[in-house]
């Protein structure tokens with residue numbers, strides 16, 4: 628069997644210009660994995676030019692600084708996309724500019740998009756996949772790189788809580804903790820510290836979420852509410868995971884309006900009902916229990932919410 632890990636390292640060795648990109652609207656696993664991968668390539672191959680690209684997010688600036696690259700000046704470059712299944716959602720990289728492409732991801736995708744792919748939908752995170760790549764090859768890392776990888780695993784598995792947490796997730800995390808000096812106090816402060824404004828906004832959501840008799844919880848967050856609480860427009864999206872384990876809610880979804888791109892951003896989470904198939908019918912997709920969508924009109928948002936409620940209804944009927 629071809630060793631995918633060795634093949635990835637071989638390709639990295641072949642190219643002197645390497646660009647690493649991830650999805651738009653990134654989370655700590657997306658930014659953590661692209662920066663960790665950039666830094667580890669630079670650490671092992673100091674003469675290579677390696678760039679981690681995409682729009683910066685102030686809330687994740689503790690993960691490191693991102694790069695800008697003029698793709699028209701690249702001559703013989705390798706593109707590595709992480710944490711994104713297809714090119715529609717890649718931030719700041721244009722595939723035809725590259726001589727070779729690699730995907731490292733854990734999202735489901737029914738077709739091949741890059742020349743070489745390390746895709747494992749059973750992996751908790753891309754940071755877990757990169758940790759695996761390191762331990763299966765001779766790549767060296769520093770304490771700082773290990774900390775970023777550990778942080779991405781913790782964030783995407785929701786502190787080893789979600790069902791994507793496997794023995795491998797725990798083994799690789801334990802190895803990182805054992806082999807490197809990871810400052811957990813700083814790491815968890817960076818990841819979980821919130822201002823009072825955000826906590827109050829969270830309380831607003833709890834007080835205003837609509838829950839159907841089928842166990843579907845939803846809320847449309849208006850921009851004047853976001854302004855009233857003085858929070859960031861991405862705050863709702865970032866806190867959607869915190870609404871897990873509410874007894875009356877099996878599937879929940881937030882809608883917020885992205886003024887810049889003139890579209891509704893939908894975050895969907897579930898405690899056991901598969902939601903990504905419905906999301907993919909509404910210009911979205913994602914994991915079985917954590918999906919998202921981008922919609923142009925409010926009536927499409929209503930249609931998606933109705934479809935999710937219908938899913939809950941079907942499941943409820945099965946249980947009765």
Ligand code: AMP
Nearest residue numbers: 894910911912913914917918919920921
């Ligand atoms: P989020 O709620 O933004 O954290 O997204 C949850 C999951 O759904 C992530 O794995 C995203 O990659 C995926 N996702 C979010 N929005 C979309 C979209 N418009 N199309 C496809 N997948 C998406």
